Amino acid sequence: MPGGIADGSSHSGRITVSSEREEMKNGNTSNPAGHRYGKVAVLMGGSSAERVISLETGRAVHAALCRRGVDAYALDAREDVIEQLLQGKFDRAFIALHGRGGEDGVIQGALETLAIPYTGSGVLGSALAMDKVRSKTIWQQQGLMTPVFIEVSSEQELHRAAEQIGLPLMVKPIHEGSSCGASKVAELSDIQSAWHTASQYDDGIMAEQWLTGREYTAAILGQEVLPLILLETPHAFYDYRAKYEVDSTRYICPCGLDTEREDEVRTVALQAFNAVGASGWGRVDLFVDEAGETSLIEVNTVPGMTGHSLVPMAAIQAGIEFDTLVLRILETSLEQRIEMEAATA
Numbered sequence: 001m002p003g004g005i006a007d008g009s010s011h012s013g014r015i016t017v018s019s020e021r022e023e024m025k026n027g028n029t030s031n032p033a034g035h036r037y038g039k040v041a042v043l044m045g046g047s048s049a050e051r052v053i054s055l056e057t058g059r060a061v062h063a064a065l066c067r068r069g070v071d072a073y074a075l076d077a078r079e080d081v082i083e084q085l086l087q088g089k090f091d092r093a094f095i096a097l098h099g100r101g102g103e104d105g106v107i108q109g110a111l112e113t114l115a116i117p118y119t120g121s122g123v124l125g126s127a128l129a130m131d132k133v134r135s136k137t138i139w140q141q142q143g144l145m146t147p148v149f150i151e152v153s154s155e156q157e158l159h160r161a162a163e164q165i166g167l168p169l170m171v172k173p174i175h176e177g178s179s180c181g182a183s184k185v186a187e188l189s190d191i192q193s194a195w196h197t198a199s200q201y202d203d204g205i206m207a208e209q210w211l212t213g214r215e216y217t218a219a220i221l222g223q224e225v226l227p228l229i230l231l232e233t234p235h236a237f238y239d240y241r242a243k244y245e246v247d248s249t250r251y252i253c254p255c256g257l258d259t260e261r262e263d264e265v266r267t268v269a270l271q272a273f274n275a276v277g278a279s280g281w282g283r284v285d286l287f288v289d290e291a292g293e294t295s296l297i298e299v300n301t302v303p304g305m306t307g308h309s310l311v312p313m314a315a316i317q318a319g320i321e322f323d324t325l326v327l328r329i330l331e332t333s334l335e336q337r338i339e340m341e342a343a344t345a
């Protein structure tokens with residue numbers, strides 16, 4: 001039965017998406033092209049710090065797939081995800097999981113083992129992009145600009161890093177998303193709470209030179225970089241509340257850079273994406289300073305796909321509406337099937 005839960009069981013973690021079923025019944029989904037994808041599991045939720053956002057992403061993706069006639073099922077990717085995938089006999093998976101376990105190569109490896117093609121980056125690209133320190137090391141080796149940073153493993157080391165890099169500083173967990181655990185250290189007295197906040201989320205913590213320019217994000221679809229979005233917030237930085245809770249954040253697209261400059265930044269974003277082995281789709285966060293230099297912050301391999309997310313916003317500017325964007329992302333799993341078949345031929 002298209003558009004419903006995986007097996008109709010009453011498992012507590014599983015998500016029911018009855019409104020999309022109603023849409024199916026209303027005949028809103030008669031696109032025969034949907035059948036070429038077979039039975040699709042939309043993996044969402046999971047147990048990372050970004051679970052709530054992932055559920056939003058997953059529901060939006062699932063609804064879009066159903067509207068386009070795809071036989072899509074919403075799966076909450078908890079401990080029994082492998083069992084659910086095996087029982088459901090799925091042809092492919094749309095990964096709508098953010099953060100650890102879903103965006104870091106772990107679920108990608110499980111899907112490879114089960115020979116289920118999936119959307120987006122593979123194991124290596126996912127794992128590298130999730131690790132901010134290793135991403136930055138690769139960029140430095142390739143001559144791409146990224147702010148100076150020091151990995152720290154204690155509050156004392158954070159003090160030493162502050163002396164070396166200078167203030168202000170950005171302190172963040174190495175493997176986290178949605179700005180969870182991130183804070184600005186403007187004065188030495190902020191160090192203790194910055195350490196405490198970050199260490200609640202991760203064993204790996206980094207201190208990074210504070211960037212002053214303007215913040216942009218570059219959405220990537222295949223090898224196409226969509227129009228840049230300029231982000232403006234009255235907060236000290238684009239923190240969790242600025243991302244999801246308040247309406248004072250401004251998203252400016254077209255971003256206001258002249259075409260030549262924007263193309264240069266887009267080129268750097270794509271280089272950064274490819275450098276960490278990411279593929280299919282994603283988002284590169286970066287700053288551009290007064291001199292026009294691009295500094296790379298991070299790559300997201302499963303960015304948000306909610307109604308207020310950045311990739312859908314950039315796609316609209318490029319003339320790609322949400323449901324088409326979701327199908328284009330699903331198509332990245334078709335490419336992967338070819339690779340899988342080639343590998344076993």
Ligand SMILES: Nc1ncnc2c1ncn2[C@@H]1O[C@H](COP(=O)(O)OP(=O)(O)OP(=O)(O)O)[C@@H](O)[C@H]1O
Nearest residue numbers: 170176177178179180208209210211237238285298
């Ligand atoms: N070096 C820096 N200087 C100034 N601001 C920064 C710096 N690094 C990060 N920020 C701010 O913190 C935000 C979150 O940082 P970052 O993108 O690295 O974390 P994240 O938690 O992985 O985010 P996402 O939700 O995009 O996955 C950025 O969007 C930016 O506003």
Ligand SMILES: [Mg+2]
Nearest residue numbers: 178285297298
């Ligand atoms: Mg980010």
